[in-house]
Amino acid sequence: MNQLKERLQKKLDHLRRGEVLYYKTEDSSDVYAFCFLKNSSAQNLTTLMTYGGPLSLLVSDQSEICKSREKIADCTVLACDFSAQGLMTLASNPKQEGPDRILLRVVESHDILKNLSVEGRIVEFASNVEGEEHCLIYTKIYNSINVDSSLLLNEEDISLARFFNPRLIDMTGMTEVELQQGTFKLYSFYSEIDGRYHWAFVCNDRKKENETPLVRIESECLTGHVFGSLLCDCGDQLSKGLEEIKAYGYGALVYLRQEGRGIGLKAKLDAYYFQQFHDMDTVDANLAVGMPEDARDYLIGAQILNYLKFEPLKLLTNNPAKISGLNRYGLSVEQQVSHIIPPSKHNKRYLDTKRDRMGHRI
Numbered sequence: 001m002n003q004l005k006e007r008l009q010k011k012l013d014h015l016r017r018g019e020v021l022y023y024k025t026e027d028s029s030d031v032y033a034f035c036f037l038k039n040s041s042a043q044n045l046t047t048l049m050t051y052g053g054p055l056s057l058l059v060s061d062q063s064e065i066c067k068s069r070e071k072i073a074d075c076t077v078l079a080c081d082f083s084a085q086g087l088m089t090l091a092s093n094p095k096q097e098g099p100d101r102i103l104l105r106v107v108e109s110h111d112i113l114k115n116l117s118v119e120g121r122i123v124e125f126a127s128n129v130e131g132e133e134h135c136l137i138y139t140k141i142y143n144s145i146n147v148d149s150s151l152l153l154n155e156e157d158i159s160l161a162r163f164f165n166p167r168l169i170d171m172t173g174m175t176e177v178e179l180q181q182g183t184f185k186l187y188s189f190y191s192e193i194d195g196r197y198h199w200a201f202v203c204n205d206r207k208k209e210n211e212t213p214l215v216r217i218e219s220e221c222l223t224g225h226v227f228g229s230l231l232c233d234c235g236d237q238l239s240k241g242l243e244e245i246k247a248y249g250y251g252a253l254v255y256l257r258q259e260g261r262g263i264g265l266k267a268k269l270d271a272y273y274f275q276q277f278h279d280m281d282t283v284d285a286n287l288a289v290g291m292p293e294d295a296r297d298y299l300i301g302a303q304i305l306n307y308l309k310f311e312p313l314k315l316l317t318n319n320p321a322k323i324s325g326l327n328r329y330g331l332s333v334e335q336q337v338s339h340i341i342p343p344s345k346h347n348k349r350y351l352d353t354k355r356d357r358m359g360h361r362i
């Protein structure tokens with residue numbers, strides 16, 4: 001973890017000095033070059049222009065970008081609010097304009113919006129580096145160049161930068177609750193990322209030096225957790241998870257608001273329709289309603305565990321994506337602890353699909 005942090009820090013230092021960094025996307029060989037726009041960075045602008053196509057510029061509302069007007073007359077300018085939700089703001093306001101914007105080559109096509117999801121993350125990343133700097137200029141590189149790896153940002157760096165940003169969750173309250181499984185401390189956390197509250201049921205009964213906490217990350221399931229639907233194993237997993245943590249004596253159940261594997265309740269119910277009336281399994285049904293098979297991200301969970309200082313940890317799960325989802329944000333999972341509920345006639349297909357199509361260790 002420390003090595004990763006140091007490596008990231010070095011790259012950030014380059015960025016602070018106004019030097020050009022590079023970014024390579026995970027799913028293609030596209031390389032972007034970018035830097036902050038500073039008054040002194042005319043040299044860097046020339047470098048960017050030599051490498052690539054039209055420059056793009058992301059500016060915040062208070063940007064002093066007008067000062068640089070002459071230098072970047074042919075830029076695509078995208079209005080952007082550099083909040084933690086920068087990406088969403090960007091996507092939902094592609095035409096946001098103001099009198100102080102120099103030029104807008106208005107972004108309308110979905111393709112460009114898709115690209116923005118890559119660049120939006122860079123913006124978020126860059127804005128975390130230095131609050132004062134609010135202009136990021138970038139271009140996709142068309143000329144093939146050899147990029148020095150110390151100047152290359154990758155997805156891992158972006159994930160780490162997001163993780164180290166302490167502003168993404170706030171601990172908003174703590175109380176004690178009596179559950180069937182025993183007494184837990186219940187923490188609430190507000191997340192800037194999705195504007196929701198997430199919960200942690202914490203058990204510290206037997207905390208010892210060097211003992212590893214047992215953690216369960218539970219994704220919201222209104223139908224299973226609240227109404228006791230038999231179509232999934234969620235209800236049983238929730239109560240058994242709390243029971244096991246209590247019996248172990250040290251750990252937490254982190255309850256994330258990721259209903260329907262992150263696609264939301266409305267889309268989950270639409271997907272149920274395809275499962276029931278078109279004989280699809282959960283994966284195909286999600287795709288049929290235009291959603292990914294699993295839309296979850298574990299940044300909020302990772303930040304909550306970091307707040308609780310529950311790392312390294314043992315994770316109660318059958319789902320390898322949860323382990324890699326935490327590793328991605330620098331958390332170490334020392335052990336996977338199986339969390340298997342015996343199948344019933346109602347949820348057998350659901351569980352078979354988890355095993356056969358989603359790699360769950362069941």
Ligand SMILES: Nc1nc2c(ncn2[C@@H]2O[C@H](COP(=O)(O)OP(=O)(O)OP(=O)(O)O)[C@@H](O)[C@H]2O)c(=O)[nH]1
Nearest residue numbers: 217218219220221232258259260261282317318319
């Ligand atoms: N899209 C969709 N989501 C479902 C369906 N049934 C249950 N879910 C959701 O699946 C998620 C299950 O979350 P978890 O139990 O935390 O995790 P998991 O991925 O099953 O992995 P484990 O840790 O092994 O339990 C919840 O968000 C449920 O709402 C379904 O038929 N379709």
